[in-house]
Amino acid sequence: AVAEKRMVSPAVSSKAADGVTVMEPINEIGVNVSHCTSVAMAVTSTKSLRRLRMLDRCKRRGTNLEAILFRKTVMPRLRTIFIAAGFAALACASGTQGGTSRATSSRNLISAEQIAESLEQNVYDVIRRLRPSWLRPRGNLVALAFVDNTRFGDLEQLQSLALEIVQEIRYFSASDATTRFGTGYPGGVVQVITKR
Numbered sequence: 001a002v003a004e005k006r007m008v009s010p011a012v013s014s015k016a017a018d019g020v021t022v023m024e025p026i027n028e029i030g031v032n033v034s035h036c037t038s039v040a041m042a043v044t045s046t047k048s049l050r051r052l053r054m055l056d057r058c059k060r061r062g063t064n065l066e067a068i069l070f071r072k073t074v075m076p077r078l079r080t081i082f083i084a085a086g087f088a089a090l091a092c093a094s095g096t097q098g099g100t101s102r103a104t105s106s107r108n109l110i111s112a113e114q115i116a117e118s119l120e121q122n123v124y125d126v127i128r129r130l131r132p133s134w135l136r137p138r139g140n141l142v143a144l145a146f147v148d149n150t151r152f153g154d155l156e157q158l159q160s161l162a163l164e165i166v167q168e169i170r171y172f173s174a175s176d177a178t179t180r181f182g183t184g185y186p187g188g189v190v191q192v193i194t195k196r
Contacts, residue, residue, distance in 0.1 A: 110169040124158040141187035167195045
């Protein structure tokens with residue numbers, strides 16, 4: 001198994017005036033072709049010439065050309081794909097409430113599952129058990145109750161609402177309540193959303 005050594009005469013393509021590609025010979029380099037899987041006998045661009053030179057260096061050093069080509073061509077593309085996938089995953093994982101974090105939204109929400117697990121009789125008792133901070137006055141300001149988008153009154157009136165009709169309960173701070181319901185709610189709003 002004697003390695004056969006051939007001289008490859010690379011060429012560079014150039015366009016003639018009539019649009020026909022003309023091959024012009026350039027300097028010859030020696031490449032050990034017997035170990036190469038596919039080496040073109042004519043080089044048609046400087047990129048191919050660089051690849052032939054890299055192939056020759058690999059053969060002289062005894063390194064694996066496929067690994068080098070993978071590292072130089074495939075890895076940058078894979079890196080770009082993984083970075084794009086990471087950004088896509090971050091975009092999908094962000095909260096649905098305009099970037100509000102999940103911890104913030106769960107602190108301001110009592111879900112249907114939590115209501116069912118609470119075993120309480122009315123909305124006020126569920127709030128007192130799961131989110132007692134909603135019932136505490138902020139200075140001399142207290143939150144007001146809304147059912148869906150209608151003002152219902154004081155929080156104590158939520159004792160008259162049965163849990164069977166409730167989908168979820170949300171708390172809005174004073175600034176969020178102003179954005180959602182208008183001015184006049186400095187203590188915030190507790191909104192009961194009913195099943196429809």
